[in-house]
Amino acid sequence: MKTKEPADWREARRRSAHDTIIDVAWSLVSEEGLAGLTLRDLARRAGITAPTVYAYFNSKNAIYDAMFGRAATEFALTMAQPYECDDPRDQLVAIANRFSQFCTSSPTRYQLLFQRTLPDFEPSPESFAPAILALEGVRELLVVYGISEARHADIWTALIVGLVDQQISNDPGGDRWTRLIEESVDMFITHSQPNRGSRKHDSRPAQTKGIST
Template identity: 50%
Template sequence: MLDDVRPDVPVRTPTSRVRKRHEATRAEILAAAWSLVRAHGLAALTLRDVAREVGMRAPSLYSYFPSKNAIYDAMYVQGCREFVEYYEQIPVTDDALTDLRAGMHAFVRFCTDDPARYQLLFQRTLPGFEPTPDSFSWAVRGLDLLRRRLSVHGYDEDVLDLLTAIGTGLADQQISNDPGGDRWIRLIDDAMTMFHNHVSR
């Protein structure tokens, strides 16, 4: 084939420039989708709205995502990556209680910062959606990070399960019953004291 004369840039492979533009538009679409779900709820997202937000018509989105669920799926991966980034920037000390408190504050803040994201990642009540196995592996990665952070101080499985329950409970109550406030956030330090005393018995 003639194409093989220039194997580095074969016909049909978009140039790096074109690919970058494509990726940029994809990112713009996702940003618009996030903006909409934050404003109107996760389940209220429609392709028409997303398209209008980025100055397109709905069918044009199909050049970037094969379906609506593919958009949700990409948002899911983004959320997982944000979670990992959130956690990696928390310093680890040699004091278990300090780390527990910092970790729990980070977790609850991550959840309350964006309830729509919380619903997508952790509640999974979206009608027809579930993440692809590939995307779900990102969630596993985030959870692993969380567990590794905590197992540094020697906690076992059951104790980690108790801790995740306290975490989701605090975040859930804060979001459901005092959105924008701090009624459960201000219980975090005390809750971690309780937890720490218990597991150090």
């Protein structure tokens, strides 16, 4: 890498143009779908022409890769933010809620990050790295809160992913499944550590809404 000092601001400027394009790309795919991204649209919305995009990215997949990288970083930052709960159970609920919030707030991002649906696209190791780290971080948290067995960690991820997936697929914008997170976490805790108590759940349909969503 050239680390000449004088032209540093130039690099910064280039970086910001780079980032702007990715901004626009994200706003585009959130409207048209992941596969609906075209360089023409992207350029037009960014106020440049299609060939100019190639001044910043070598290919369309390089754009997807940068989008993936940003999403992975956002994911890492989101999940690593400190949790201000004392109770382990509340902590697990908070983790699940945060994950769910992250996914449902941008289904397209969820699709790019966690579902492999784009043909001919594989994220580069560099873009992938932050996501790996974040997932490992979550797993470590699980261990801290008593879920040490791999089997249980797998059930945990399946459970949370299942809630998110059903929410996005079958009730987009709603909360039919996300509102079941607390109850599901309690179910999981009761199963994985029967000694520790999980909170009781009454059988009435609705809980006070808006708590820690």
